[in-house]
Amino acid sequence: MSHETIALAGLLHDIGKLMLRASVAGHYTWERTAQGDFGYKHAMLSATFVEELLPSQWRKEVLGPVGYHHRPQSRRDRIVQLADHLSAAERNDGLQDEQPRAEHPRQLLSIFCQLNADDQTLPADRRRYLPLRPLRLEEEALFPDVELSDYQEVWRCYEALWEAFRQEAETLRNAHASGGDLPTYLESMALLLQRYTWCVPSAYYRSLPDISLYDHSRMTAALAAALDRPEVDDAWLNEVAGAPEQSAREVALLVGGDISGVQEFIYTITARGATPSLRGRSFYLQLLTEAVARYVLRQLDLPITNLIYAGGGNFYLLARPGDLASLTAIQRELSRVLLQHHRGALYVAVAGLPLQARNFFNGQISQAWGRLHERIQQVKLRRFGELDSTELAQLFAPLDHGGNEEQQCQVCGQEHTDTKAERVGADAEPVRKCPACRAFEKLGDDLRRARWLLWTELEGKPEAQTVTLDLTKPPGDHSQVLAALGLAAAPLERLPNAASTSGQRQVLLALDDDALAALKPTLQTAVGRRLFVNTTPILTLDERQALEQDQSFPEDERRQLPPADRVKPFSVLEHWSRGIQRLGVLRMDVDNLGALFQRGLGAQATLSRVAALSFAVSLYFEGWVAKLAEEVNQATRRPPEQGGRLYAIYAGGDDLFFVGSWDAVVELAVAVRRDLTRYAAGHPGIHASGGIALVGGKYPLYQAAEDAKRAEEQAKALRWRLNGADRRKDAICFLNKALPWAFFGTEEETEKEVPNLNTVHGLMHELAEQVQAGAPKALLRRLVDFYGEYMEAQRQWQLTRGQSAWVNDDQAAWGRWTWRSVYTLKRMEGRVGQRAQSQDVQQRLQKLRSALQQGDARLFERLGVAARWAELLTRGE
Known part of the structure; x- marks a missing residue:
């Protein structure tokens, strides 16, 4: 039995739970003999699945570990049983004989409901459950809600999930009927399970239903492959299985990788040709992360199910304890490739931590993750230290070129013998570009309308195993780096006419939900869904012609x-901003995520729960953020026929980086924070902070990125009070002012008849609408001037008494700026009455004046920021 076979058994060992809840009968009779053989009815149904829907050539080897994992009859049965117990951190997975139609929770509890975040937990009466729907980027599928009260509707949902899954499993079986390729089948099945069982609880009868069948099954598959090694014999298994929570036996190796140098690599390029190149560079780093993870799996002879997570420049996988010795050679191979082609700009640090059986119980897995991060940091401190002395000497040897302007790339600044001058438009000045930047631009252009991503596993031994470092040779482009790792990747706008017949394994991934319907698995091609934020503003022919006629x-x-049909330059995004012409640069991520993984689950932390939390966070940032960007693009178009004004440089893991028209970027930040609360089941301790910088289109990109980073850090350093309690983070820094989201506002003000006058967002919309309706623009300038007085008073106060004194003393926030603002608003009411006969504007000014007089002491701070925002937004209108 191969490692893929036992991984497949681990992946399918509990599929009978879905069948049981869908009332599938199976072809066995649930009588005394079957009960003795299988132990539980779901195990009997899992065996039915294997016999009916698995390709015949693998049934015999998979049937036993799947059907008998509760009543093991062989060593491999016991391996899957132990993997099952370690994945769930329970010796019996919390199961009794499941009663699917009894009255107990039947939906998947949002993993966020289980977290202790910011020393806050959700009470039981506020628990929220995920809909029983296939994975799609739709609110009806992704956002948790109260549990369905109509039991019959729940069972209908299970039946629909099962029937859709069964049909696709049948298609997959038929694709591999003639011979089959097990690694390809395994990856397709894993992707299929993700789509249909991501929302199905692994266990809910006498168990907390917060782990999906998908997360539990993939972790069981990974552990089964890690346990399938010679020293794990019957005696070993009997010893560990007797008391796994006490056993010091090493069962697996937790491996992590971290790519460093990412920020400098992406952003240290000039504005000339930056727009497509920037996207290409960012996407390449996502490809590189997955390619490195797949390379490590391939070198360790592990199946794809052992990859826990890959994204955001990080990856984690499970290996065998003995694989620790192989990581040094793998690290050296990776370093040679990256040094050869990136000249030290990028480095990947790989480390491993052996896991004992007892580490999977009592929340110890979170501590293990923390120790692994420490080991990764130690490797990063010895950057390229794994290379031999001859190779290290090349790092400090003088290069045989330098100072040749004709060979210097005007995008990245590097010299290359094959640098060529290219024109973007017919009348444009030529720009010199090196091969790598030309390739990144092509990759960025290919992503514009890409609907699929095709991975191809190259034949033969990967070059990384045999490459000799020679820095006298010119570096290659991104495709050569991936090829050295044994892979090729291509974004596709159209599907290939025919399936691969070259003998090369492929993975074809849909980049949007609708594109998935066109995919069919083949003997050599695994298919599935890839979450990816591909928000790219494309310049249409009409837009280009309009710009050519636009004298401004x-x-x-x-x-x-x-x-036309290329990526819009930053200059266009700047020009099409509302009000003042500026680019907005947004950086944003989840607060205290490391602490959530290490301490948020407490004693309930298990491998499956950690995997579930990781999947849930990435699903939001790699999936739902794309929907939000699309909605903001639609809602903020001026005029309506104007195309997209947002550009996703990166969105994945738990963070994002967007560039675009400044007014659209701010609205995107508001939408991301607003929906995060709903997505996280309303947990008050799950929040994100962000920073927004406003810059000109020719402003150096690396500096804009640094400005946004500093703004984000300012937001994360904020201390504030709400209802008498001290708070930290959960803030946004905009216009050089950090404010809590609670005061900035996250409501959809554009759809409200009366904006919220207690938030910056609501006040801004109110002020902008008043100006558009006839209120004097001088109102905004006066409020901004008064705000300047307020900020100067705050600065002087903090110099003499400290930040905490200003935060804690509301009386300090009262000053002459307040009564002067009230007086100004009163005068404006009179001027409006004389000039515009607008009773509505007068009434709204009166309401704003009343709110300022009666509101809390910090309202003026919000009003000042809102006035500045509204002033920028209405400039030129």
Whole structure:
């Protein structure tokens, strides 16, 4: 039996739970003999699945570990049984004989309901459950809600899930009927389970239903493959299985990888040609992360199910304890490839931590994750230290070139013998680009309308195993790096005409929900869904023609316009901002995520729960954020026919980086924070902070990224009070002012008749609407001036008494700026009455004045930021 076979058994060992809840009968009779053989009815149904829907060539080897994992009859049965127990951190997975139609929780409890975050937990009466729907980027599928009260509806949902899964499993079986390729089948099945069992609780009868069948099954598969090694014999298994929570036996190796140098690699490029190149560079790092993870799996002879997570420049996988010795050679191979092609700009640190059986119980897995991170940091401190002395000497040897302007790339600044000058438009000045930047631009262009991603496993031994470091040779482009790791990757706008017949394994992944329907598995091609935020503003022909006629658009920028159907330059996004013409740069991530993984689950932390939390966070940032960007693009278009104004540089893991028209970028930040609360089941301790920088289109990108980073750090350093309690983070820094989201506002003000006058967002919309309706613009300037007085008073106060004194003393926030603002609003009411006969504007000014007089002491702070925001938004209108 191969490692893929036992991994497949681990993956399918509990599929009978879905069948049981869907009332599938199976072809066995649940009588005394079957009960003695299988132990539980779901195990009997899992065996039915294997016999009916697994390709015939693998049934015999998979049937036993799947059907008998509760009543093991062989060593491999026991391996799957132990993997099952370690994955769930329970010796019996919390199961008795499940009664699917009894009155107990039947939906998957949101993993966020289990977290202790910011020393806050959700009470039981506020628990929220996920809908029983296939995985799609739809609110009806992703967002938790109260549990369905109609039991019959629940069972209908299970029946629909099972029937859709069964049909696709049948298609997959038929694709591998003639011979079959087990690694390809295994990956397709894992992706299929993700789609249909991500929302199905692994156990709910006498168990907490917070782990999905998908997360539990994939972790069981990973552990089964790690346990399938010679020293794990019957005696070993009997010893560990007797008391796994006490056993010091090493059962697996937790491996982690971290790519460093990411920020500098992406952002240290000039504005010339940056727009497509930037996207290509960012996407390449996502490809590189997965390629490195797949390379490590391949070198350790492990199946794809052993990959726990890959994204955001990090990956984690489970290996065998003995694989620790192999990581040094793998690290050296990876370093040679990256040094050869990136000249030290990127480095991947790989480390491993052996896991004992007892580490899977009593929340110890979170501590193990923390120790692994420490080991990774130690490797990063010895960057390239794994290379031999001859190779290290090349790092400090003088290069045989330098100072050749004709060979210097005007995008990245590096010299290359194959640097060529290219024109973006017919009238544009030529720009010198090295092969790597040309390739990144092509990759960015290919992503514009890409609907699928095709991975191809190259034949033969990967070059990384045999490469000799020679820094006198010019570096290659991103495709050569991936090829050295044994892979090729291509974004596709159209599907290939025919399936691969070259003998090369492929993985074809849909980048949107609708594209998934067109995919069919084949003998050599695994298919599934890849979550990916592909928000790219494309310049249409009509838009280009309009810009050519727009005299307010600078002439030099008109000459540099790319052809239609290419990525919009930053200059266009800046020009199409509402009000003042600026780019907005947004950086945002989840607060205290490391602490959530290490301490948030407490004693309930298990491998499956950690995997579930990781999947849940990435699903939001790699999936739902794309929907939010699309909605903001639609809602903020001015005029309506104007195309997209947001550009996703990166969104994944727990963070994001967007560039775009500044007004759209701010609204995106508001939407991301607003929906995060609903997605996280309303947990008050799950929140995100962000920073927004406003810059000109020619402002150096690396500096804009640093400005946004500093703004984000300012938000994360904020201390504030709410209802008498001290708070930290959960803030946004905008216009150089950090404010809590609670005061900034996350409501959809554009759809409200009366904005919320207690938040910056609501006040901004109110002020902007008043100006548009006839209120004097001088109102905004006066409020901004008064706000300046307020900020100066705050600065002086903090110099003499400290930050905490200002935060804790509301009386300090009262000053002449308040009564002067009230007086100004009163005067504006009179001016409106004389000029515009607008009773509505007068009434709204009166309401704003009343709110300022009666509101809390900090309201003026919000009003000042809102006035500045509204002033920028209405400039030129």
